[in-house]
Amino acid sequence: xxxxxxxxxxxxxxxxxxxxxxxxxxxxxxxxxxxxxxxxxxxxxxxxxxxxxxxxxxxxxxxxxxxxxxxxxxxxxxxxxxxxxxxxxxxxxxxxxxxxxxxxxxxxxxxxxxxxxxxxxxxxxxxxxxxxxxxxxxxxxxxxxxxxxxxxxxxxxxxxxxxxxxxxxxxxxxxxxxxxxxxxxxxxxxxxxxxxxxxxxxxxxxxxxxxxxxxxxxxxxxxxxxxxxxxxxxxxxxxxxxxxxxxxxxxxxxxxxxx
Amino acid sequence: xxxxxxxxxxxxxxxxxxxxxxxxxxxxxxxxxxxxxxxxxxxxxxxxxxxxxxxxxxxxxxxxxxxxxxxxxxxxxxxxxxxxxxxxxxxxxxxxxxxxxxxxxxxxxxxxxxxxxxxxxxxxxxxxxxxxxxxxxxxxxxxxxxxxxxxxxxxxxxxxxxxxxxxxxxxxxxxxxxxxxxxxxxxxxxxxxxxxxxxxxxxxxxxxxxxxxxxxxxxxxxxxxxxxxxxxxxxxxxxxxxxxxxxxxxxxxxxxxxxxxxxxxxxxxxxxxxxxxxxxxxxxxxxxxxxxxxxxxxxxxxxxxxxxxxxxxxxxxxxxxxxxxxxxxxxxxxxxxxxxxxxxxxxxxxxxx
Numbered sequence: 001x002x003x004x005x006x007x008x009x010x011x012x013x014x015x016x017x018x019x020x021x022x023x024x025x026x027x028x029x030x031x032x033x034x035x036x037x038x039x040x041x042x043x044x045x046x047x048x049x050x051x052x053x054x055x056x057x058x059x060x061x062x063x064x065x066x067x068x069x070x071x072x073x074x075x076x077x078x079x080x081x082x083x084x085x086x087x088x089x090x091x092x093x094x095x096x097x098x099x100x101x102x103x104x105x106x107x108x109x110x111x112x113x114x115x116x117x118x119x120x121x122x123x124x125x126x127x128x129x130x131x132x133x134x135x136x137x138x139x140x141x142x143x144x145x146x147x148x149x150x151x152x153x154x155x156x157x158x159x160x161x162x163x164x165x166x167x168x169x170x171x172x173x174x175x176x177x178x179x180x181x182x183x184x185x186x187x188x189x190x191x192x193x194x195x196x197x198x199x200x201x202x203x204x205x206x207x208x209x210x211x212x213x214x215x216x217x218x219x220x221x222x223x224x225x226x227x228x229x230x231x232x233x234x235x236x237x238x239x240x241x242x243x244x245x246x247x248x249x250x251x252x253x254x255x256x257x258x259x
Numbered sequence: 260x261x262x263x264x265x266x267x268x269x270x271x272x273x274x275x276x277x278x279x280x281x282x283x284x285x286x287x288x289x290x291x292x293x294x295x296x297x298x299x300x301x302x303x304x305x306x307x308x309x310x311x312x313x314x315x316x317x318x319x320x321x322x323x324x325x326x327x328x329x330x331x332x333x334x335x336x337x338x339x340x341x342x343x344x345x346x347x348x349x350x351x352x353x354x355x356x357x358x359x360x361x362x363x364x365x366x367x368x369x370x371x372x373x374x375x376x377x378x379x380x381x382x383x384x385x386x387x388x389x390x391x392x393x394x395x396x397x398x399x400x401x402x403x404x405x406x407x408x409x410x411x412x413x414x415x416x417x418x419x420x421x422x423x424x425x426x427x428x429x430x431x432x433x434x435x436x437x438x439x440x441x442x443x444x445x446x447x448x449x450x451x452x453x454x455x456x457x458x459x460x461x462x463x464x465x466x467x468x469x470x471x472x473x474x475x476x477x478x479x480x481x482x483x484x485x486x487x488x489x490x491x492x493x494x495x496x497x498x499x500x501x502x503x504x505x506x507x508x509x510x511x512x513x514x515x516x517x518x519x520x521x522x523x524x525x526x527x528x529x530x531x532x533x534x535x536x537x538x539x540x541x542x543x544x545x546x547x548x549x550x551x552x553x554x555x556x557x558x559x560x561x562x563x564x565x566x567x568x569x570x571x572x573x574x575x576x577x578x579x580x581x582x583x584x585x586x587x588x589x590x591x592x593x594x595x596x597x598x599x600x601x602x603x604x605x606x607x608x609x610x611x612x
Contacts, residue, residue, distance in 0.1 A: 035277075070270065074273075077274070188274065188277065188281070188282075188308075189274050189277075190308060191271050191275070191310030192310045192323055194274055198267070
């Protein structure tokens with residue numbers, strides 16, 4: 001049976017109002033809604049499709065506070081078989097490397113054949129956790145995956161490059177695939193699946209249980225400040241009759257070399 | 260005693276909301292208006308896959324065996340999305356009616372099909388003269404005195420009736436009761452028809468809550484974007500007060516609807532009164548929401564292109580379905596004048612005695 005790990009992150013809901021904390025350390029996240037990171041939903045769907053095709057166990061894992069359990073329950077409701085919820089107060093201020101270390105510690109004895117992650121998270125946009133996790137586990141990885149095909153133990157993937165170009169690559173298993181959005185059509189959790197998810201295992205692990213300590217996940221990267229850039233000056237408002245405004249606007253566009 | 264929804268119930272609500280936001284955008288509703296049936300078999304199948312249609316169906320027949328307390332938040336979401344598919348007649352009313360028949364051959368046959376999205380039920384009541392969604396129904400359950408009759412679509416003649424809501428498809432039904440179509444009657448028929456009416460009214464009340472919330476959200480969004488005199492119109496007290504009053508109206512209606520869901524699920528003695536209070540309270544909130552949202556939007560709110568009228572029309576449809584607000588207020592008045600004591604109104608007659 002193939003064993004697949006999907007790493008999920010719970011991020012602020014796309015419709016949540018995001019305000020920066022007064023100390024600029026992060027956004028105010030006390031009373032906002034959260035959801036599974038969009039990229040990670042595609043990663044999960046890719047894993048569930050493999051499960052649909054044959055025998056596979058899909059395990060989902062996240063590093064996050066108590067509220068992150070809901071993301072795991074949703075993933076279980078969509079069809080994942082079991083979940084690992086990693087949290088420890090020492091992880092509250094950690095960085096991508098600390099998250100990757102915690103995930104690697106949870107994954108190292110499980111011998112996963114494939115690990116799926118999203119390409120990046122919607123909130124932090126770092127795109128580092130997947131590759132770091134692969135490096136810590138000593139397995140090959142590839143990012144921006146837009147197509148997967150499993151052949152004779154290898155994984156053939158297409159990855160997205162700049163300008164619409166695609167790159168075809170092949171990786172041996174075990175490996176880690178960081179998935180781009182749009183690779184598939186993500187299924188919805190069903191109500192029955194949500195209720196059945198209550199009976200599926202959800203293991204909670206802290207750093208001690210993973211053989212780590214606070215020093216191991218101490219952040220190497222320090223966020224100095226989060227802020228909304230001030231509105232820039234230099235906007236020019238063209239006034240006058242419509243035909244005159246249109247004429248001036250076309251002249252301006254040509255002058256700036258925009259067309 | 261717990262007075263809030265469980266984590267599971269809230270997660271089910273989020274799941275249905277996410278599904279409807281993804282699969283039932285307003286563009287899809289408008290496109291369905293242009294079709295002959297106004298209904299989407301594809302969306303119906305998706306609703307079944309998500310599990311909404313079989314929520315009240317027993318597990319043995321492919322459902323989830325849950326109750327109205329579990330369903331009420333989900334119906335609220337269907338209202339928020341202005342979903343016009345016959346969820347109320349099939350999943351909220353038809354399923355429990357079939358489930359509770361003493362002679363259950365009909366239920367054995369139809370309940371799995373409804374849960375799987377393979378069949379639509381249309382259920383009549385003694386108040387509304389026209390039947391919703393009769394044109395897409397695979398089985399029509401119609402009242403005749405204290406009897407319930409089950410009819411195939413081929414056994415009825417339908418005539419479409421006008422409605423100001425393109426999402427609403429209502430029909431006059433010509434049919435003849437016979438011993439072949441009779442499912443039950445007498446005390447069983449009266450009990451099931453009364454329960455069906457209460458379930459239909461409760462479902463409309465729940466949808467009205469969702470419609471109201473959506474109208475508030477649309478009005479607030481517009482009030483923060485539309486500027487007049489250099490500031491958003493939402494900064495004017497006249498706008499703020501209207502929206503605040505509407506929000507109060509909605510939040511006072513919510514617990515009334517949730518209480519009614521509890522009364523239906525528990526078959527409380529005060530069920531009918533609770534349901535009527537819920538239908539009246541949620542309907543008033545929704546009617547007020549339609550007025551206020553239109554006021555906030557001003558002239559643009561009258562245009563076809565602006566989506567406001569999609570939800571306003573749902574308000575007017577829901578107000579009339581399964582007993583109008585006036586009918587339900589009269590039923591509450593009857594209960595009060597019949598001398599229901601405060602203890603009895605909370606279902607404590609046995610304790611009070």
